[in-house]
Amino acid sequence: MIYKNYGNIISNEPIIKNFVYLMIIKEKNIANTARPGQFIEIKTGLIPLLRKPISIFEVDKEKETISILYQVKGQGTKNLSELTANEKLDIIGPLGQGFTIKKFAKKCLLIGGGIGIAPLYDLGLKLKEAGNEIEIILGFSCKETSYAIDYFSKLGPVKIATIDGSLGELGTVEVILEKYNFKDIDKAYACGPEPMLKYLKTLEDEIDLELSLEAYMGCGVGACLSCVCKMTDGEYKRVCKEGPIFQVKEVSFDE
Amino acid sequence: MIYKNYGNIISNEPIIKNFVYLMIIKEKNIANTARPGQFIEIKTGLIPLLRKPISIFEVDKEKETISILYQVKGQGTKNLSELTANEKLDIIGPLGQGFTIKKFAKKCLLIGGGIGIAPLYDLGLKLKEAGNEIEIILGFSCKETSYAIDYFSKLGPVKIATIDGSLGELGTVEVILEKYNFKDIDKAYACGPEPMLKYLKTLEDEIDLELSLEAYMGCGVGACLSCVCKMTDGEYKRVCKEGPIFQVKEVSFDE
């Protein structure tokens, strides 16, 4: 079931001002039904016209809240960052398919690049609940623009890479993955920028991997066919409906 | 000289909530040069695109402020009503020609209908400074939607008409004007809705009258030729440049 409801903003705090924010929204129906990997579509103001897809960062069923972790990019996310507690938020959700959650024999690995870490935290919580051990690899541009590491530390050991080397290893998550021992890992999940996903595609035979993809969305509910991504069989699938979670082997990054 | 400056909002108070507001703006250059009857063009937000023309209600040269009295009609004036003290306001002004101000032999009469009273208050103050005695006629729809009468009472005796008769006489300013004794009046000034102006036009031989007109404006500075009104000689004049103040004998309301 998809809901279009007005949530109530509980808080909207900068993690890094003008850059990354965490917003907690009270909305019963979505909090009760959302699964990790799903997203919501938010009407951020008069302009932009379109809603903006944002992943669910965390769910609190008891408090009937969901939270989102978002990065200010353009007008829509700027609008979001200017909202304050007690304002209403027009949201549609939960949307899309979630990640696979079950008890795996070996460990799970979460791989996040930049704001791509957003859908992975709730996933980690639910994987842990299911009895899994978790390892995490996160990539940022630099120490100053890294965030939410404390959240992931609660899930398991975190390895970090930054482009300028100011925190963790120098480089992208690639430098960590290149020397990573996948023997202990049964399942990996990743979300991040396109170059990262393309790199992960090269590991498809080494590791069982689910990706959360992004695509420009019109409707968010599967009607407009704008958000498609190419599959290895040559067909297009809708990121908003069949996705945003895909098996790495399904997707094709060749143009 | 026309300025485009950011004024600082000192206050923006409802006189009648969601209906009529008084805003005080600190803007030195406009406060120092504006004459009664002139107006400013305000950028009220992203949308509407166009600036909105609003008359100057009062000027305080010492405090370097101007104030505006405005009625909420659509998006632009709604935006205005939502602004708060210390916000910046993007304004262009002072624009247009002012009313004639000098010492007259006999009294001056101010005639205002609805929000048309806005440009008349500063006029009254300046006429009084010039040594004139002033009488005032104001029209509103009803008592509840009448406002700013206290301001005009400071200028001289005020007569009021309301459409429903809940305050003053029953009817429009016409019912007062019909039986008015113009003998003591040297000069009259009016601003209000079109039917009122059309009625005043019929008095053009009885009384020396200046009108403040409205017209839909594009640029506000005389460039686009959208704000024209017809003159008795068949020519069009620009309300934003040659106006908004015209002699009643100049203007034509035919068609």
Next chain:
Amino acid sequence: MNKLECNLGKLLLKNPITVASGTFGSGKEFKDFYDLSLLGGIMVKGTTPKKRIGNKPQRLVETSGGIINSIGLANGGVNDFINNILPETKNYGTEIIVNISGGTIDDYGYMAEKLSIDGVSALEVNISCPNVKAGGITFGTDPKMAYEVTKMVKNNTSKPIIMKLSPNVTDISIMAQAVEGGGADIISMINTLIGMAIDIEKQKPIINNIIGGYSGPPIKPIALRMVYEVYKSVNIPIIGMGGIMNTTDALEFIMAGATAISIGTANFVDPYIPLNIIDGIEKFLDRKCLKSYTQIIGAAHR
């Protein structure tokens, strides 16, 4: 009598509010939001003789307060529609209007015949696609080709046919008259305007197909003007669309001469907009003491 009963000649709708092709899928995707039988009709996503996978992404972008799309008529083909989609849409309790596109005039005839079946209330003929046999000129920009398509569809179906006009023409009235001459029962208008957007950082068009169809609020004044012109030029009813977001917009189209209206891009912004408009028009009629919305069709011409 129902104030909103909508008579489009051969096609009767319970109210004049429909949803536009390509913006509502087949309806299925909106079933969670409300009972689809509340709608006057659903124009389903464009169908073609054969399956099409559509254009390479990026297929859509917001720009200038509207959107540009170039989906490339992705769809499963007419057989897939008949076998897999129609059985479900039959149960929606609203008129199902099938939007058809082709690359040749024969394609249109083939589709019309195939779709002359139960469950299809009318055919909406999208002529904003290139004629592959005429060097890619769009059917909908040439009055003769538009006439030929209309006649071909007419000859192959007894369903009401709605010809959907492209706004990318010099004289919309000539196009309207051409399709009326070809036997159109109804005109729907407008399809999208051709637009583009450039990414200044990449120095490249944003949409992979370079150009795309521009829709949403920015196109309303153009659509409204065209409906106004066409109302004067033909005697068949018009389904007006182009940037309708609210009751005021819808009433403007009706006053310009539209007998029904269609909601497109607005469905992405708020799926409840069609229902809000139905409600809003009823309230407007009450406020103006009107017995039927038909009293204001074309009112701006008086």
Next chain:
Amino acid sequence: MNKLECNLGKLLLKNPITVASGTFGSGKEFKDFYDLSLLGGIMVKGTTPKKRIGNKPQRLVETSGGIINSIGLANGGVNDFINNILPETKNYGTEIIVNISGGTIDDYGYMAEKLSIDGVSALEVNISCPNVKAGGITFGTDPKMAYEVTKMVKNNTSKPIIMKLSPNVTDISIMAQAVEGGGADIISMINTLIGMAIDIEKQKPIINNIIGGYSGPPIKPIALRMVYEVYKSVNIPIIGMGGIMNTTDALEFIMAGATAISIGTANFVDPYIPLNIIDGIEKFLDRKCLKSYTQIIGAAHR
């Protein structure tokens, strides 16, 4: 070298930022705001052979994030322009481009000859007006008439001539090729799209003339697409316009193929927009380490 030096063939501008005809008067009205010599050029308000008082108001309305205007070419006539306006504009220190309109082809010839005088840097020929001898068809919607107007102007002046295209056509490239064939030195585009708006309370068109020219941000994607198409179709330079509000918009037009750009409706919103754009383009060039903006003209085609 100056990074913004703009070469339009026979016409050289100090920078590619001009202001569009009808939105800037003759410049006088904006002198309080800034030194007009900072502009690449001023397209002055449309001039006609005889004085015109223009249309009955309401002449302008905001709608859908843009504006619709129908001023009706109000102006004092070409003699008034030469005697009363030109002497002043000569002192502005920028290129003065006179925008001319006529009701017959001869009108254009007459104007071109009259304006072949000192102080006029170029003629911009507005063909979005009806040909009174051809039943009111707009010159700019018929390639043959557009060609004839161009030739007539060309034969009557040695000034650079800029043909201003109307977007209300099926194929803008054909129009561009027609005026290039007629001898145009430069193309400016686009003029306004035809639009309308209705007052639902009065049930009447808002603009007294019923329809008007739609301009501002909403028309940008259409204008940009047309500039992109015309860039591929002709060999003369383009002055791009239509909804340009900021540096990004301006750069999009340049990357689509415009050698210069023109700011219209934006002047009403903020008179400093042309200067902000000059500044913004310089900063963009610095950021991208480019020596001249000419390096990005047409970049989106590569």
